[in-house]
Amino acid sequence: MKTEPRAAATGKDGLSESELLGLYREMLLIRRFEEKTAEMYQMAKIGGFCHLNIGEEAAIVGTISALRAADYVYSNYREHGHALAKGVEARAVMAELYGKETGTSKGRGGSMHLFSAEHRFHGGYAIVGEALPIAVGTGYAIVYQDKPEVVMSIFGDGATNIGAFHESLNVAKLWKLPIVFVCINNQYGMGTAVSRASAVSEIWKKACAYDMTGERVDGMDVLAVRAVTDRLVSQARERREPSLLECVTYRYKGHSMSDPDTYRQKEEIKEWQGRDAILSLGNHLKQLKLAGDQDLERIDQEVTAEVEEAVKFAEESPEPDPRQLYRYVYADEEAG
Ligand SMILES: Cc1ncc(C[n+]2csc(CCOP(=O)(O)OP(=O)(O)O)c2C)c(N)n1
Ligand SMILES: [Mg+2]
Numbered sequence: 079m080k081t082e083p084r085a086a087a088t089g090k091d092g093l094s095e096s097e098l099l100g101l102y103r104e105m106l107l108i109r110r111f112e113e114k115t116a117e118m119y120q121m122a123k124i125g126g127f128c129h130l131n132i133g134e135e136a137a138i139v140g141t142i143s144a145l146r147a148a149d150y151v152y153s154n155y156r157e158h159g160h161a162l163a164k165g166v167e168a169r170a171v172m173a174e175l176y177g178k179e180t181g182t183s184k185g186r187g188g189s190m191h192l193f194s195a196e197h198r199f200h201g202g203y204a205i206v207g208e209a210l211p212i213a214v215g216t217g218y219a220i221v222y223q224d225k226p227e228v229v230m231s232i233f234g235d236g237a238t239n240i241g242a243f244h245e246s247l248n249v250a251k252l253w254k255l256p257i258v259f260v261c262i263n264n265q266y267g268m269g270t271a272v273s274r275a276s277a278v279s280e281i282w283k284k285a286c287a288y289d290m291t292g293e294r295v296d297g298m299d300v301l302a303v304r305a306v307t308d309r310l311v312s313q314a315r316e317r318r319e320p321s322l323l324e325c326v327t328y329r330y331k332g333h334s335m336s337d338p339d340t341y342r343q344k345e346e347i348k349e350w351q352g353r354d355a356i357l358s359l360g361n362h363l364k365q366l367k368l369a370g371d372q373d374l375e376r377i378d379q380e381v382t383a384e385v386e387e388a389v390k391f392a393e394e395s396p397e398p399d400p401r402q403l404y405r406y407v408y409a410d411e412e413a414g
Pocket of ligand 2: 234235236262263264265266267268
């Protein structure tokens with residue numbers, strides 16, 4: 079059991095040049111996607127609740143990039159970036175935010191209910207802590223069928239005060255399920271700071287109650303997140319040992335698009351932005367001479383074009399037919 083946050087990784091961190099550049103690209107794609115989402119929401123192109131990932135990119139990409147395509151991800155309502163990191167196409171995510179037929183959930187879900195069975199991205203849940211027991215069920219299915227897969231269950235700090243969190247960790251440890259529980263500790267659950275909501279502010283310590291591996295990592299350092307996640311995923315896959323990983327990070331924007339964000343100081347936001355994970359990795363790549371300013375600019379142009387294309391696709395896609403409102407309510411209604 080580690081008691082201290084892991085130090086920032088240095089050098090090439092055991093990752094290849096293309097892997098390092100891939101992490102940068104993925105984080106920047108999420109940043110640009112979310113900026114565009116905010117813009118389109120303000121233009122009323124996107125409706126309903128909408129929670130952005132801006133600021134949390136390193137925690138998302140550092141964890142999900144450690145998985146294989148056949149591994150599963152369960153998330154919550156702040157999941158646009160999680161879906162993108164698991165390989166879901168930007169255009170399908172944007173079309174879902176628009177409520178279009180071409181979206182990941184055929185426009186029936188929206189921002190909080192992205193889902194792609196093909197990418198083993200299993201949602202998208204609006205209720206805090208809702209997906210943890212479902213992730214446990216998938217972990218059990220893997221063991222039952224003796225498959226080599228791993229489940230990553232991602233949730234916020236607030237979810238760790240919910241009963242389902244404790245039941246899930248208990249069963250995962252008891253039955254030795256291949257699950258990595260990832261807590262994105264962004265310091266707040268809506269407007270409430272962690273220290274005002276949780277008796278234990280260092281979330282990783284909650285693993286102790288279940289004799290489970292618990293780790294805390296700097297969630298603004300994608301390489302540190304990736305390094306610890308690699309280890310935890312291996313231990314889940316090879317020894318069926320579950321774990322709890324706390325990524326200490328921050329959301330730059332309000333809880334949702336409708337949050338006036340009056341409960342925290344501007345200085346606090348600025349301080350975290352000063353440690354921005356995308357800028358840090360960019361500088362690291364330059365120091366290693368793996369990329370220059372022009373290369374980083376080109377990546378930015380490419381992901382920006384991908385997001386623009388996603389918006390165009392969503393704009394041009396058809397609305398679902400209102401007469402088919404109840405279609406897809408049950409899994410076997412796919413045809414017809
Ligand atoms: C069971 C339940 N209680 C309350 C809510 C209302 N609610 C939505 S998001 C949220 C905050 C959760 O915070 P956290 O788990 O830290 O995730 P974050 O939004 O910070 O990513 C709350 C209380 C809910 N959706 N479900
Ligand atoms: Mg939170």
